[in-house]
Amino acid sequence: MKVHILDDWFDTLRGLPCFGKLEGHDVMVWTDHAKDVRVLAERVSDAEALVLFRERTRITRELLERLPNLRLISQRGVFPHVDVPACTENGVLLCSRMPAGGTNHAAAELTWALILAAMRQLPAQMASAKAGHWQMGVGKTLHGRRIGLYGYGRIARAVAGYARAFGMEIVWWGSEDGRARAAADGEIVAENRDTFFSSCDVISIHVRMKPATRGIITRSDLAGMRPDALFVNTSRGGLIEPGALLEALNAGRPGMVATDVFDTEPLDDPSDPLLAHPNLLATPHIGFVTEDEFDLQFADIFDQINAYASGDPIHKINPEVWKAPAG
Incomplete structure (x- = not known):
């Protein structure tokens, strides 16, 4: 899959053990933040999957309507920054594991x-x-x-x-x-x-x-x-x-x-x-910003991408979007 990772400001993920889970995918990591929807849409126009860094980027209807190739948004935790109805209307599956155990x-x-x-x-x-x-x-x-x-x-x-x-x-x-x-x-x-x-x-x-x-x-x-x-x-x-x-x-x-x-x-x-x-x-929202926490969180996020690619997505927020491949 063509995977775009947004807002990895310090280019941290490529150095973590969990990044190996994306082997075999075509991955683009963005290390800055695009505020303008048009600029962001142009950057990720070929994305089949978007990986979100918590709430750093809002996923709006305007953005989704500019991304006809997008099929999956993978993230972790709550998602007040994602327009879920707009995802559904545009055929984009949102997958987000809601941690049920352990302490941050x-x-x-x-x-x-x-x-x-x-x-x-x-x-x-x-x-x-x-x-x-x-x-x-x-x-x-x-x-x-x-x-x-x-x-x-x-x-x-x-x-x-x-x-x-x-x-x-x-x-x-x-x-x-x-x-x-x-x-x-x-x-x-x-x-x-x-x-x-x-x-x-x-x-x-x-x-x-x-x-x-x-x-x-x-x-x-x-x-x-x-x-x-x-x-x-x-x-x-x-x-x-x-x-x-x-x-x-x-x-x-x-x-x-x-x-x-x-x-x-x-x-x-x-x-x-x-x-x-x-x-x-x-402090600038660094409560979750440690290498250890990133590795835990993005292991889940990358697992969701692999599950989708294998035809059996997990942690589906809007499951009505998913249609299993024929055969």
Whole structure:
């Protein structure tokens, strides 16, 4: 198959063990990002299969209608960036494995790194030291403080393990089902939502992005946090009510935000008011960006291509598109 891989910005995949799964295919790897639909469509005009790097490129109806040769889109995880009905109407099968087990340790580790960096003022302290000014302020010790984890999935539970190692008190909130599971496991669940947001030194959200969770963290939630508290998001920018994060920082509740995700990505405007805010610690959506995590994820993605090529596709999202070859 003619396979185009989009947005491998650092040309990482060719050096990973999983890349060997594409042997026998005609593979083109794009190491930059084409924003213009017309430019992208021209680049991949001969593609029979597209491989997506998470949500780096949106698959729109306009793009699909310009790709008459396309038959397969292979990716992993959720797909809010893919117009599935348009895929179906254009005869394009979307295959995406939804991981049912295991933990994304890369995302959990980044979450903890952001918490440490924000609470100990590491970016500012490092910049001050390199500028010859030595110390620039006073940080906070994590031991004995309270962390609130919103969501009771695998990543949140991994973060809870780090918090316990640092001697923090852990409280939970999330969906009714998540709270019930946490309580059944003997965890401490906040008395109510308001108490959860108002009582924690650190709050970290770990929820999957889907229509029901869009904007699940509201202006009111953030306004209820203390001026000395930290809010952390390594999940998805769309989980926060639009505009609420910047308003909260400007109001000083919470006093600090550490985020790996934004509503618009890539966010490359240094004058963006949220990105430029002095009380925001930002990373450019690198929660999943490790060689180890890439090898795990793209092994699944490449397996989907091989399954399609062999006539027995797996992890079909719109199975009505698939018609098995005759004979």
